[in-house]
Amino acid sequence: MPGRRKPDWLKMRPPSGRRFTDIKQTLRDRDLNTVCEEANCPNLGECWSGRNGPGTATFMLMGDRCSRGCNFCDVQTGGMEPLDPEEPANVADAVAEIGLDYVVLTSVDRDDLPDQGAGHFAETIREIKRRDPSVLVEVLIPDFQGEPELVREIIDARPDVVAHNVETVERLQWPVRDRRAGYEQSLSVLEQVSRESDIYTKTSVMLGLGEYDHEVYRTLSDLREADVDVVTLGQYLQPSRTHLDVFEYVHPDAFETWRRVAEEELGFLYCAAGPMVRSSYKAGELFVDAVLR
Ligand code: SF4
Ligand code: SF4
Numbered sequence: 239m240p241g242r243r244k245p246d247w248l249k250m251r252p253p254s255g256r257r258f259t260d261i262k263q264t265l266r267d268r269d270l271n272t273v274c275e276e277a278n279c280p281n282l283g284e285c286w287s288g289r290n291g292p293g294t295a296t297f298m299l300m301g302d303r304c305s306r307g308c309n310f311c312d313v314q315t316g317g318m319e320p321l322d323p324e325e326p327a328n329v330a331d332a333v334a335e336i337g338l339d340y341v342v343l344t345s346v347d348r349d350d351l352p353d354q355g356a357g358h359f360a361e362t363i364r365e366i367k368r369r370d371p372s373v374l375v376e377v378l379i380p381d382f383q384g385e386p387e388l389v390r391e392i393i394d395a396r397p398d399v400v401a402h403n404v405e406t407v408e409r410l411q412w413p414v415r416d417r418r419a420g421y422e423q424s425l426s427v428l429e430q431v432s433r434e435s436d437i438y439t440k441t442s443v444m445l446g447l448g449e450y451d452h453e454v455y456r457t458l459s460d461l462r463e464a465d466v467d468v469v470t471l472g473q474y475l476q477p478s479r480t481h482l483d484v485f486e487y488v489h490p491d492a493f494e495t496w497r498r499v500a501e502e503e504l505g506f507l508y509c510a511a512g513p514m515v516r517s518s519y520k521a522g523e524l525f526v527d528a529v530l531r
Contacts, residue, residue, distance in 0.1 A: 245487050261286055261295070261336050268328045271298040273344060273518070277312065280514050285521075294522040296342040296378070297329050299362060300355050304346035306416035310405070310444065312477035318350045321358055330365035333373060340522025341366060342401075344378035349418065354380065356388040360395035367396070374398045376440070376521055384423040386430055393435045399468075399525065400431045401440035403517055404461070407453035414447060414482065425464045432465035438507070438529065440468040442517035445493070447474050448485035454496065458504055467507040468528075471496050472515035488513065 265272060273296040274282045285294045300321055307315035322328075333341050343362055348355035363375050376399035382388035392400060406414045408421040424441075431439050441461055445454070461469060471493060476484050493511040500509035508528040510519050 299345040305349040326362040342518040356391040363395040403442040429464040444474040471511040473513040
């Protein structure tokens with residue numbers, strides 16, 4: 239298999255500094271989870287500091303257990319807990335206290351709830367905007383099993399960006415994602431948001447799972463056809479030995495080529511692509527550069 243040893247470009251610098259410890263303390267005080275910490279994200283120092291633009295953090299709503307089990311993801315499956323009704327207000331207070339300009343809200347999948355958590359997402363968006371309408375809110379939502387009325391609840395809460403990840407090319411959906419997820423279903427969620435609102439849409443694709451170049455190209459084309467505005471491409475990293483193997487470590491130059499194809503040939507508003515890029519990688523900074531400046 240090509241390139242299976244972890245290359246130097248994937249080494250990360252640990253975060254540090256006053257702002258980092260302050261944010262950590264605020265999150266602990268309010269008992270909140272961020273993907274940044276849970277996933278030990280390599281970009282944490284950069285995102286939280288907002289060194290080059292707005293500070294970004296990704297809050298994980300509705301607990302740390304998922305009703306699904308994707309083979310690339312480290313979140314625990316099953317044992318779902320009731321929702322914390324205080325969470326939307328708590329997240330909004332934390333955002334205000336930390337002084338974030340750009341917030342990403344995401345969640346585990348909650349197929350166990352009657353509305354799959356759509357109402358809780360919507361309430362959190364509204365609480366944040368109520369405290370400060372200038373805070374930009376991106377939501378990275380589940381597929382809500384493709385139910386349009388649940389996607390509409392999110393649209394009606396008026397976030398600035400709605401993201402939903404297709405994760406990989408069509409052929410690899412099922413070794414990679416839970417059986418309840420699917421390529422067409424994910425495209426339909428994104429397409430609905432584009433069709434029914436002027437909210438920016440965004441998605442993310444992992445590379446290094448064994449996809450062919452023509453499949454990546456086809457995926458990017460399908461996403462543009464669904465009117466998706468922004469795409470991020472990052473390297474799949476195996477969270478533990480029980481998860482899917484990395485097929486290859488894709489070279490940074492190949493990511494740069496895909497970035498150019500996405501932006502210059504296919505017309506995405508912007509594409510963040512690189513080995514360390516994650517869905518919310520410097521989301522605030524890139525969004526402000528591409529859209530608001
Ligand atoms: Fe992880 Fe999302 Fe899959 Fe749940 S649905 S296992 S949180 S990737
Ligand atoms: Fe957090 Fe996303 Fe930045 Fe990682 S890329 S630190 S998860 S905001």
